[in-house]
Amino acid sequence: MQTEVKEKPVYAVVAAVQLPSVSDIEFEASLTELRELAKTLGFQVVETFIQKRAGFDTTAYLGVGKRQEIHDFVSHIADEEIGVILVDHEISPSQARNLEKETGCEVMDRTMVILEIFHRNARSRAARAQVEIARLGYMAPRLREAAKLAGPQGRQRSGVGGRGAGESHTELDRRKIRDRIAELQLEIVAMEAERRTQRARRQERQGLASVALVGYTNAGKSTLMRALTGSEVLVANKLFATLDTTVRTLYPESVPRVLVSDTVGFIKNLPHGLVASFKSTLDEALDASLLLHVIDASDPGFERQLAVTDHVLAEINADTVPRLRIFNKIDHVGDEAAQAECTARLREQYPDCVVMSARRPDDVARLHQTIVGFFQAALVEAELFLPWSAQQLRGELFATCQVLAERADENGAFFSIRGEQAAIESLRERLSPAG
Numbered sequence: 001m002q003t004e005v006k007e008k009p010v011y012a013v014v015a016a017v018q019l020p021s022v023s024d025i026e027f028e029a030s031l032t033e034l035r036e037l038a039k040t041l042g043f044q045v046v047e048t049f050i051q052k053r054a055g056f057d058t059t060a061y062l063g064v065g066k067r068q069e070i071h072d073f074v075s076h077i078a079d080e081e082i083g084v085i086l087v088d089h090e091i092s093p094s095q096a097r098n099l100e101k102e103t104g105c106e107v108m109d110r111t112m113v114i115l116e117i118f119h120r121n122a123r124s125r126a127a128r129a130q131v132e133i134a135r136l137g138y139m140a141p142r143l144r145e146a147a148k149l150a151g152p153q154g155r156q157r158s159g160v161g162g163r164g165a166g167e168s169h170t171e172l173d174r175r176k177i178r179d180r181i182a183e184l185q186l187e188i189v190a191m192e193a194e195r196r197t198q199r200a201r202r203q204e205r206q207g208l209a210s211v212a213l214v215g216y217t218n219a220g221k222s223t224l225m226r227a228l229t230g231s232e233v234l235v236a237n238k239l240f241a242t243l244d245t246t247v248r249t250l251y252p253e254s255v256p257r258v259l260v261s262d263t264v265g266f267i268k269n270l271p272h273g274l275v276a277s278f279k280s281t282l283d284e285a286l287d288a289s290l291l292l293h294v295i296d297a298s299d300p301g302f303e304r305q306l307a308v309t310d311h312v313l314a315e316i317n318a319d320t321v322p323r324l325r326i327f328n329k330i331d332h333v334g335d336e337a338a339q340a341e342c343t344a345r346l347r348e349q350y351p352d353c354v355v356m357s358a359r360r361p362d363d364v365a366r367l368h369q370t371i372v373g374f375f376q377a378a379l380v381e382a383e384l385f386l387p388w389s390a391q392q393l394r395g396e397l398f399a400t401c402q403v404l405a406e407r408a409d410e411n412g413a414f415f416s417i418r419g420e421q422a423a424i425e426s427l428r429e430r431l432s433p434a435g
């Protein structure tokens with residue numbers, strides 16, 4: 001046995017039904033993703049059970065034969081003690097309970113897996129409150145089911161041993177859950193108001209130049225955030241490493257100054273209860289003047305991930321914000337020839353896209369240029385004369401505008417500048433003879 005491992009890994013199997021409408025590729029991609037999600041939670045997946053069916057079995061999600069196969073595997077065949085069955089769909093409380101009873105393993109469906117990851121990764125007060133609401137919402141019907149089971153009908157059926165679990169659940173007061181949800185919702189409303197004020201203040205101070213990094217989980221958004229802003233945001237090869245929006249200034253600083261925000265990652269079939277929390281953390285994205293949609297070009301399922309992101313952006317009405325597609329991790333796509341081939345293909349298919357690696361400083365510098373270029377296109381050029389008597393404005397001029405040329409004579413300095421209309425107006429006002 002390994003002696004260095006402090007925590008015993010929890011061994012798990014994955015189980016999934018493939019419906020007729022789902023292609024093999026799509027199905028495989030979803031299973032791979034579930035295994036990644038499981039790994040993020042610290043599970044070690046030892047086996048996968050799949051079954052093609054016209055629909056889910058109403059009793060226990062999988063058909064009888066497949067259930068038996070899993071039962072045999074966990075009780076006789078597997079070398080490890082299997083603790084959990086991970087199911088790649090959201091299933092009903094009774095389906096989960098029946099599957100649990102037949103196999104002797106705890107059952108976690110895809111929703112619960114994602115909720116658990118969000119729960120573990122939530123750091124800020126707002127994120128924690130939102131995740132707790134989602135978890136309580138997920139739990140509530142499951143408690144109700146348990147209560148029903150413990151009722152007269154449930155008692156009749158409870159010879160199988162489900163009764164103990166059912167009864168302990170009934171002790172949890174559903175009203176308490178409702179009250180707790182209401183309480184959390186009030187907290188969130190208060191926090192949102194606070195956040196809105198902060199945001200408004202920030203915008204007033206710094207103008208509106210802002211970009212938001214959006215995209216599927218693990219695409220490399222936080223890595224790019226770090227590279228573009230020189231900040232120390234969390235980067236991890238885990239799904240949903242980032243749950244809160246962070247805002248930093250583009251570095252090296254540009255004219256105009258650009259704010260960059262890093263956001264929560266997207267995923268297929270986001271649990272219903274998380275949608276609200278997810279949307280509110282994406283508010284920043286809606287405020288941005290430019291969205292940087294980051295895509296992991298080295299992931300075989302990137303097209304599906306791209307489509308999911310596009311879909312969610314449309315749902316939150318962010319599809320009207322100008323968008324730049326960034327195909328990241330090109331360094332991770334095979335050898336040099338494969339990378340060149342992939343780059344060419346992407347450029348052809350998505351004409352205005354950026355293909356890059358967040359790990360290559362030259363690529364990051366080019367992206368920096370592209371972002372600055374986007375905002376500079378909205379800038380205006382002007383001529384300004386700064387008499388020697390008004391040199392106190394010189395610092396501000398250099399801070400807010402780009403100086404294209406400077407020429408001095410005995411009365412003062414002439415500047416050719418480029419900057420935001422508002423910034424130039426403001427300087428002009430204070431320079432006018434009347435002022």
Ligand SMILES: Nc1nc2c(ncn2[C@@H]2O[C@H](COP(=O)(O)OP(=O)(O)OP(=O)(O)O)[C@@H](O)[C@H]2O)c(=O)[nH]1
Pocket residue numbers: 216217218219220221222223224234235236237238239240241242243264265266328329330331332356357358359
């Ligand atoms: N090879 C390679 N790996 C990268 C690149 N960009 C990011 N990564 C890695 O991909 C993993 C995920 O990166 P993150 O920046 O945390 O991804 P994210 O999009 O912020 O993910 P979430 O916060 O979970 O949504 C990390 O292990 C990074 O080191 C890249 O250009 N090339």
Ligand SMILES: [Mg+2]
Pocket residue numbers: 221222223234235241242
């Ligand atoms: Mg991140």
